[in-house]
Every structure is written in structure tokens, then in C-alpha cells.
Amino acid sequence: MSDIIKNEDINISNIFYDDIKNIIVDAQKSAVRSVDVQRVLMYWRLGERIFVEEQRGENRATYGTYLVKNLAEMIEPEFGSGFSVRQLELSRQFYRCYPIANALRSQLNWYQYRLLIRIDDDYKREYYELEATNNAWTGRELERQINSSLYERLLLSNDKEAVIAVARKERIPESPAEIIKDPMMLEFLGLKRDAAYYEKDLESAIITHLQEFLLEMGNGFAFMARQKRILLEDDEFFVDLVFYNRLLRCFVVIELKTHKATHQDLGQLQMYVNYFNRYEKSPDENPTVGILLCTDKNDTLVKITLPEDNAHILTSQYKLYLPSEEMLLEEVKDAMKWSNPKRFDGGGFDG
Numbered sequence: 001m002s003d004i005i006k007n008e009d010i011n012i013s014n015i016f017y018d019d020i021k022n023i024i025v026d027a028q029k030s031a032v033r034s035v036d037v038q039r040v041l042m043y044w045r046l047g048e049r050i051f052v053e054e055q056r057g058e059n060r061a062t063y064g065t066y067l068v069k070n071l072a073e074m075i076e077p078e079f080g081s082g083f084s085v086r087q088l089e090l091s092r093q094f095y096r097c098y099p100i101a102n103a104l105r106s107q108l109n110w111y112q113y114r115l116l117i118r119i120d121d122d123y124k125r126e127y128y129e130l131e132a133t134n135n136a137w138t139g140r141e142l143e144r145q146i147n148s149s150l151y152e153r154l155l156l157s158n159d160k161e162a163v164i165a166v167a168r169k170e171r172i173p174e175s176p177a178e179i180i181k182d183p184m185m186l187e188f189l190g191l192k193r194d195a196a197y198y199e200k201d202l203e204s205a206i207i208t209h210l211q212e213f214l215l216e217m218g219n220g221f222a223f224m225a226r227q228k229r230i231l232l233e234d235d236e237f238f239v240d241l242v243f244y245n246r247l248l249r250c251f252v253v254i255e256l257k258t259h260k261a262t263h264q265d266l267g268q269l270q271m272y273v274n275y276f277n278r279y280e281k282s283p284d285e286n287p288t289v290g291i292l293l294c295t296d297k298n299d300t301l302v303k304i305t306l307p308e309d310n311a312h313i314l315t316s317q318y319k320l321y322l323p324s325e326e327m328l329l330e331e332v333k334d335a336m337k338w339s340n341p342k343r344f345d346g347g348g349f350d351g
Helices: 014-054 062-079 085-097 109-114 123-133 141-145 150-154 160-167 199-208 209-216 263-280 298-305 327-340
Strands: 220-231 235-243 250-256 289-296 313-319
Touching: 014 062, 014 085, 014 109, 062 085, 085 109, 109 123, 109 220, 123 141, 123 150, 123 160, 141 209, 150 160, 199 209, 199 220, 199 235, 199 250, 209 220, 209 327, 220 250, 220 263, 235 263, 250 263, 263 289, 263 298
Parallel strands: 250 289, 289 313
Antiparallel strands: 220 235, 235 250
16 A cells, blocks of 8 residues: 555645644734733833932932933944833833732733823722723723723712722622713714714614724623514514623613604613513513613703613713813713712812
């Protein structure tokens, strides 16, 4: 019997090919991750060494400034722009924010740490650090969440300790208000704010950018259905979007409106919530949450329309663009001041 095997006699199965491909991809990812980890440790060690050295100067601020400047002039020509004055200053700041090397997270790269160390508030920095780690955010996703003031928006309906406790996984969210944000930032949809568009356009854009929308929605959401058909005798209705939240253990139905919220909109959403509670949810699941996503709202109208003990129908205003950080923070501060003045001291967020 011949030991020669012709090429055409060897068939590569899809399973075998996928296994080989996964081995290569996993190795490439591990190599990149290893490089990222070493880069983070390198900048931490640089920051530590610079910080220790500058403590020797009598006028430490002045000495430290010239120390970094002179050091950059010496090493940047040899090692490149990754060791500029700015990068060395960031490494020093990095060490001061994270003085314990063992506390660094291997899931985060240098770009993400550069974003984090620019945050002055310790609680706020910890929140983004934990959420980036827990949800495997990319650098771009972390940057967007910071720029959209996610932390501040969550503080509108929660206290600081509750927000941090959830991020630390010390507690599970108990109410929709702990997860649902108001306003929601939907700039990634690419819809022009001055253009006339219909609810179907908004819905289609959300489906097209479903991954980004889930990121904006928050933790624990899974997409279930679009235009969910409900038949009540001879009347037919369609729920715009249906999600499920594994943390709250409930259905979440969303109605999209390209106008200011009305009492008719709230009544329609209440009907959908009632339907899901009576015909869709299991006995061991929590009551359905309804979200009316609209361009504007009258909070007094919402309160009067819904029952006083309402906890499962929420309205959230959406914005099709990210305002400047200053504009957004002022908007959030004003909302906090008027909605819960005891938590606002006039000089910043509680804490």
C-alpha cells in the first residue's frame, strides 16, 4: 500500500478548520493583551520612579516640572512619542491615582487608564473603572460613557452609594430607576435633530445600531422582539421594542415617540405593560417595566396620569446629539437640584 497521499484525498472539515482558526485568533488576542498589560505596568513604573525622584527637590512643583521636561528631551528621540512630556506627566499622575500596582486591572489598557486618571472624583473614577471591567468596554465605549455623563445621569434617580454598590456587585438593582437613564443619549443613530423623521425611522435606526443601544440601555438587557403583535379580540396592536433584563428579571417594553409625551402615550404604554404582566411573564418573574422614549416630557403630566404608587412606567427623554460636557453637567445639576434639593448642595454633586 502506498504511503503517498494525494492532496485531493484530504478533506478539511469545517469543525477542524474552525478549531485551528480559534487557536490562532486566541493566541493573537493573548499576545495583544500581554502587550497591553506590560505597557500599563511600564507607565506605572515610570510614574513611580519619576514621583520618587521629584520628591528630592526642595521646590517640588518646579523641580518636578523641569525633571519631566528634561527627561523627555533625553528619551523621546530614542524611544519615540510614547515618552513625550505629556506621556510622562500622565504616568506620574497614573501612579498617584493608583499607588498600588496589584490594584491595576489587567482588563484595562493604557488608553483606558488615561481616560480614568483625568477624573478627579474618586467615586466617579471607580464607577467607570468597575463598569469598564465588568462589561468589557473598549476604550471607545468607555470614552463615550464618560462623555455622555453616564455616572451623573444615574445619580438623578439614585444615591452615590447605591450606584457604586451595583458597580461593585455588592447588590443587585431592585428597581427600574436604578438602571434606566433619563435622558438617553442616542447620538450614534446618526439622525439629524433638525430633520423630520417618523417613529419607524427611529426604530429602524435603533435596530441597525442595536449593540450601541444596548450599551446605552445599561446592564443586563437582551433584545427580544421588534413590533411585537398583540391581538385583543379583533383589535391589533404592535409594541415597538421588547427587551428582557436579567438583573431585574422582567420584560421591558419600549414605546418610541418623536414628539413630547402625552397622556394618551402613557395610557397606551400602560396597556402594553398590563398585557405582558397578564399573558407573557411567568409567576416567578417581576412585573414588566414600560419605558416611553420621547423627545420631551412634562413631569407633572406624567405624575398625574400614572398611579401614585407607580414604579414600573418610566418616561425618558432622548437626545440625538452629545452636548458639550459643560452643558450636559449643568443640565443634570439643574435636574438634581429641582428633583431632590436635599442631595444638592449648590456646589456640585453630593459627596
